[in-house]
Amino acid sequence: MKGIKEEKGVPLLHQVFLCLIGIILGVLVGGIDTVFGRTLLFLSSLRSSNPFYWIPFLGFAGLLITFLYRRFGGVASKGMGLVFEVSQDHSEKIPLRLVPLVIVTTWMTHLFGGSAGREGVAVQIGATFGNLFGRYTHFAKYRKLILVMGMAAGFAGLFQTPIAAVLFALEVLVLEQLYLSALVPSLVAAFVAAITSHWLGLEKFSVPLTVQLTLNWKLLVQLVLLGLIFGLVGNLFAFSLSLTKKKFSEWLPNPYYRIVLGGIVLSFIFLVLWQGRYSGLGTNLIEASFGGKEVLSFDWFFKLVLTVLTLSLGFQGGEVTPLFAIGASLGVVLAPVVGLPSDLVSGIGYIAVFSSATNTLLAPIFIGGEVFGFGNVAYFFVAVAVAYSVNRRHSIYGLQVIGEK
Missing domain, CATH: 1.10.3080.10 (Clc chloride channel)
Structure with missing residues (x-):
């Protein structure tokens, strides 16, 4: 900073x-x-x-x-x-x-x-x-x-x-x-x-992770690699969201036509793809990622694309929970590739994609601590630091500005 x-x-x-x-x-x-x-x-x-x-x-x-x-x-x-x-x-x-x-x-x-x-x-x-x-x-x-x-x-x-x-x-x-x-x-x-x-009864999502790993050179390389991949995915989301909003407004300037035609197409896609698997927040993908349920190798990609399309057409909502879902489900795919526990890699993906897409460093690390346990902060810090550093020109918040030197 x-x-x-x-x-x-x-x-x-x-x-x-x-x-x-x-x-x-x-x-x-x-x-x-x-x-x-x-x-x-x-x-x-x-x-x-x-x-x-x-x-x-x-x-x-x-x-x-x-x-x-x-x-x-x-x-x-x-x-x-x-x-x-x-x-x-x-x-x-x-x-x-x-x-x-x-x-x-x-x-x-x-x-x-x-x-x-x-x-x-x-x-x-x-x-x-x-x-x-x-x-x-x-x-x-x-x-x-x-x-x-x-x-x-x-x-x-x-x-x-x-x-x-x-x-x-x-x-x-x-x-x-x-x-x-x-x-x-x-x-x-x-x-x-x-x-x-x-x-008042609003439940908190938390998954305590008990990971026993030694932070050596091999693990450091694995974490850097994960941070790089998750960082690129977060930037892909932010870049795609900005570009797609611009293109849709150019192709269909009338917001009524844009949202009704796009919504009809989207509703067909959502129903064809497992009857709404990619609708909503993406908490189903998060729960599957940490609950040992089936996570498809392309879940993260479909969730990314369909969230970008939904928001670009003019529908309302945020981006963060879908980013959590994208990172967690991609983590399940990457875990056997890098040779690390699935829960840990999903937890890193959960926060690192968010970090890259929002250009935030400290908040994602502490989300990791408050959701997955502070015993894993060392792993989170390395991966998020890399994800945060990847191509920081793009953000889901288009009006972010650079601070004074």
Whole structure:
């Protein structure tokens, strides 16, 4: 990283009040994350139980999604792009209507079989309320700091990985730079959000790995090789997403035609490919990867392509959980090739593809620790460091900027 960014002159008393704001943010955002996450899981289960009732109507659901955004979205239609614009002082306000809009349209995407994630929604929820608190409290000069607190709360409330959530919020907005003045208030917001969502019944995904390996030269080479492969796959995802969005908008400028025609084609593909195996979050592939169930050698590729197509057409949702699924299922394929335990390689893939696609280093390592156990951090660090370093021009977040030297 090029540097650590600290806002000078944040008095201790202000830090205390920011932490109090973090508690309120954590409870509020954690509660909304729970409603969003539990409903999403219910709708996903409903679709998986009756794929032929829902997936054929993906294109028509897309029409409604497009109508809602064009009729009510306004500047909120920019989604994560607006979060980056506000953080870079190119915009001042994230409208509150973004929250119900992104939640409802993401529910629709998943119910009708689109391949998408959920973290983007959680981060946008947190950022929206962080921006709101920053504008309407006596701490307006810390509005960017409070925005980061909200993002950390959103990520932590959904995934219940508060340490990783804080680091993600600190490093994702400006590459190669950390805003450490937001560290303690963001920790408070993230932990409160994670505790709130857990208390309200949102379950955390975790797979404790017990790996007994010696970090020698052979293992180091194996980890570097895995980091390289996963890094290239993460960059492939980010590059493909950017290129496909651009091409689709050129080929079909009308968003209604684009999403309905593309959705109809996608729904046919989803049904032909094992009746929705690649629809939704990809948690089925993650569970198969760590549960000893069948993982096909091309699962990761189909999940990558279909997620890129879903999001490029205009359906709503995030990218992170599909990235987890892509990495985990590819790990099952690579494990016998490199001669390492399947669970370990899938765990490395789970975080390393995410690292490469988002241009984040610390957050993925700590996701690995919080999900798979901190006893494996040495393995995660080596692989993620390589994945992070691979061709860092591309990111799923197109408005990321390089920090000051």
